[in-house]
Amino acid sequence: MKKFAVIGTGALGGFYGGLLARAGSDVHFLMRSDAEYVKKHGLRVDSKLGDFHLPHVNVYTNVNDMPKCDCILLALKSTQNHALPDLLPSLVHNESVVIVLQNGLHVEQAARAVVGPGHVAGGCCFLCSNKIGPGHIRHLDYGKILMGPYRGLDDTESGPAMEQLAWIQLEMVAAGIDCQTTESLPLARWRKLMWNIPFNGLSVILNSSTDRIMKFPDSRALAESIIREVRQTACDCGHAIELEFVQRIMDNTDEMVPYDSSMRLDFLAGRPIEVESIYGNALRAAERANVQSPIMRVMYQQLKFMAEHRSNLQLHRNSFGFPGQPPT
Amino acid sequence: MKKFAVIGTGALGGFYGGLLARAGSDVHFLMRSDAEYVKKHGLRVDSKLGDFHLPHVNVYTNVNDMPKCDCILLALKSTQNHALPDLLPSLVHNESVVIVLQNGLHVEQAARAVVGPGHVAGGCCFLCSNKIGPGHIRHLDYGKILMGPYRGLDDTESGPAMEQLAWIQLEMVAAGIDCQTTESLPLARWRKLMWNIPFNGLSVILNSSTDRIMKFPDSRALAESIIREVRQTACDCGHAIELEFVQRIMDNTDEMVPYDSSMRLDFLAGRPIEVESIYGNALRAAERANVQSPIMRVMYQQLKFMAEHRSNLQLHRNSFGFPGQPPT
Numbered sequence: 001m002k003k004f005a006v007i008g009t010g011a012l013g014g015f016y017g018g019l020l021a022r023a024g025s026d027v028h029f030l031m032r033s034d035a036e037y038v039k040k041h042g043l044r045v046d047s048k049l050g051d052f053h054l055p056h057v058n059v060y061t062n063v064n065d066m067p068k069c070d071c072i073l074l075a076l077k078s079t080q081n082h083a084l085p086d087l088l089p090s091l092v093h094n095e096s097v098v099i100v101l102q103n104g105l106h107v108e109q110a111a112r113a114v115v116g117p118g119h120v121a122g123g124c125c126f127l128c129s130n131k132i133g134p135g136h137i138r139h140l141d142y143g144k145i146l147m148g149p150y151r152g153l154d155d156t157e158s159g160p161a162m163e164q165l166a167w168i169q170l171e172m173v174a175a176g177i178d179c180q181t182t183e184s185l186p187l188a189r190w191r192k193l194m195w196n197i198p199f200n201g202l203s204v205i206l207n208s209s210t211d212r213i214m215k216f217p218d219s220r221a222l223a224e225s226i227i228r229e230v231r232q233t234a235c236d237c238g239h240a241i242e243l244e245f246v247q248r249i250m251d252n253t254d255e256m257v258p259y260d261s262s263m264r265l266d267f268l269a270g271r272p273i274e275v276e277s278i279y280g281n282a283l284r285a286a287e288r289a290n291v292q293s294p295i296m297r298v299m300y301q302q303l304k305f306m307a308e309h310r311s312n313l314q315l316h317r318n319s320f321g322f323p324g325q326p327p328t
Numbered sequence: 329m330k331k332f333a334v335i336g337t338g339a340l341g342g343f344y345g346g347l348l349a350r351a352g353s354d355v356h357f358l359m360r361s362d363a364e365y366v367k368k369h370g371l372r373v374d375s376k377l378g379d380f381h382l383p384h385v386n387v388y389t390n391v392n393d394m395p396k397c398d399c400i401l402l403a404l405k406s407t408q409n410h411a412l413p414d415l416l417p418s419l420v421h422n423e424s425v426v427i428v429l430q431n432g433l434h435v436e437q438a439a440r441a442v443v444g445p446g447h448v449a450g451g452c453c454f455l456c457s458n459k460i461g462p463g464h465i466r467h468l469d470y471g472k473i474l475m476g477p478y479r480g481l482d483d484t485e486s487g488p489a490m491e492q493l494a495w496i497q498l499e500m501v502a503a504g505i506d507c508q509t510t511e512s513l514p515l516a517r518w519r520k521l522m523w524n525i526p527f528n529g530l531s532v533i534l535n536s537s538t539d540r541i542m543k544f545p546d547s548r549a550l551a552e553s554i555i556r557e558v559r560q561t562a563c564d565c566g567h568a569i570e571l572e573f574v575q576r577i578m579d580n581t582d583e584m585v586p587y588d589s590s591m592r593l594d595f596l597a598g599r600p601i602e603v604e605s606i607y608g609n610a611l612r613a614a615e616r617a618n619v620q621s622p623i624m625r626v627m628y629q630q631l632k633f634m635a636e637h638r639s640n641l642q643l644h645r646n647s648f649g650f651p652g653q654p655p656t
Binding site: 208216218221294295297298302304309 | 540550
């Protein structure tokens with residue numbers, strides 16, 4: 001029986017890992033603060049797909065106690081990727097695949113540097129979910145994973161074969177997860193950035209939920225300008241996205257319930273924010289393609305300043321970009 | 329003897345008006361909250377040019393009590409320009425000149441609409457000064473006024489002749505004010521915008537004094553990008569500014585003491601901020617010249633949102649732009 005590891009059992013890892021465990025998959029959860037609670041009380045998921053409670057789950061606080069796994073679901077924030085050299089090596093065998101379920105672009109670089117190019121795929125998650133207590137996840141909406149092999153900065157290097165992802169997809173679908181595969185992971189990443197880049201950043205810079213941003217004419221126009229710029233950047237980087245997708249993002253965001261982006265929640269809670277994986281890596285991709293993305297650059301610079309100077313002054317590590325220079 | 333009116337006796341009007349009165353000019357001050365205090369205790373100016381106290385000044389709370397004046401120094405914030413139809417008409421005669429000492433671009437439009445094109449000039453003030461109590465001004469640094477006829481949106485309409493400004497300049501210089509005249513008021517305005525646009529806006533958006541903005545690499549790079557964009561916009565609008573001026577602004581700002589911009593002070597105090605006169609009017613000028621100014625536009629949109637949604641939720645009037653459409 002195939003083994004899954006879930007690294008980071010929060011809103012995302014707890015939800016997908018919980019669904020797999022409920023369906024009978026062999027799932028091993030790495031936890032920190034919630035470990036003792038979940039050992040005693042189990043994992044609880046409130047979901048529009050149906051609430052459930054798993055009284056007994058495999059909980060670990062140390063990767064060295066975990067078995068080698070066939071699929072490792074990486075569900076930490078990308079700002080924690082500096083820890084991967086301590087987390088991944090003992091979990092992988094020759095056929096293991098690490099699925100990087102993080103926001104941003106080229107977030108797979110960190111895992112790839114640790115376990116090698118043949119073992120790393122990416123998963124774009126379209127999920128609204130929160131952790132509302134120890135071992136307690138609330139799934140609000142959506143849930144799709146679009147999964148594909150990761151093939152480096154220009155999508156031409158070696159990566160896992162699509163066939164290596166087939167059994168993972170099957171097991172996820174059997175667990176009730178809307179999991180699809182794609183040969184073009186970068187395209188999926190850029191399509192997701194068309195929401196993340198405008199709304200994560202503006203929600204921090206303007207200290208606002210998405211509905212207020214959409215309601216006020218100037219911020220609404222700004223959001224749309226950013227969406228257009230991200231699309232143009234993606235197209236110029238070789239990932240064609242249809243023009244109509246701009247309007248679809250605006251429409252979808254209009255229809256959302258008032259929503260605090262994950263970046264805003266992180267910022268308000270004094271946690272690191274994913275500036276490098278979302279903005280820095282997108283800008284560096286634009287630079288490699290000689291594309292101008294002036295609004296993305298302004299947002300990157302503003303967010304870097306705000307992360308460094310937020311009022312609680314909590315020190316935080318720089319989030320992990322991929323090795324190389326910061327955008328100039 | 330020529331008569332001066334000072335409309336708005338704050339950090340700016342109190343300083344220049346006070347210097348004129350000290351030198352023996354006939355100055356008439358319109359005040360609001362400070363009127364009773366100044367009638368009793370006079371006007372006090374602490375200045376690096378020498379502290380002084382004027383025990384008896386001509387104080388008014390109603391323009392209808394004031395004499396017609398030869399020179400009206402308009403020292404209100406541009407966000408108060410909606411009041412000009414009530415303030416100016418009774419003060420002017422056939423030869424009066426209104427000197428608009430406000431921040432931004434085309435801030436003269438409001439006065440021009442009230443008193444007619446032949447009566448309005450602009451004065452670019454390079455002044456660090458605060459009001460620190462009722463009738464009490466602290467002059468920190470600088471103080472130059474660069475004064476010139478206002479000739480409409482494209483600088484080609486009729487305006488006052490330079491000769492009408494000569495006596496005002498003479499009287500100011502006699503009072504110890506570094507007052508110079510220029511035939512190209514728009515050029516002076518744009519040169520000043522090269523500081524105001526980056527630092528007023530960023531100090532509000534990033535909630536920071538200028539020294540922290542200059543110190544952190546990303547915000548410093550952003551400030552320099554904005555300065556370059558404002559210069560390019562000015563050049564493309566027909567007002568050539570030398571490239572070296574970019575570096576001079578960076579150097580001057582590095583050398584400043586930690587400084588809260590007037591816009592940040594206004595924002596923190598819940599007062600209206602001069603988004604339209606500084607950003608809106610500059611963007612509209614760029615649009616008339618078919619110039620792209622992407623960073624200025626982002627800042628305009630962010631500031632409009634922040635002014636509307638600041639936490640104290642104080643309602644405020646829209647600041648006065650010139651008549652016409654908002655930038656698209």
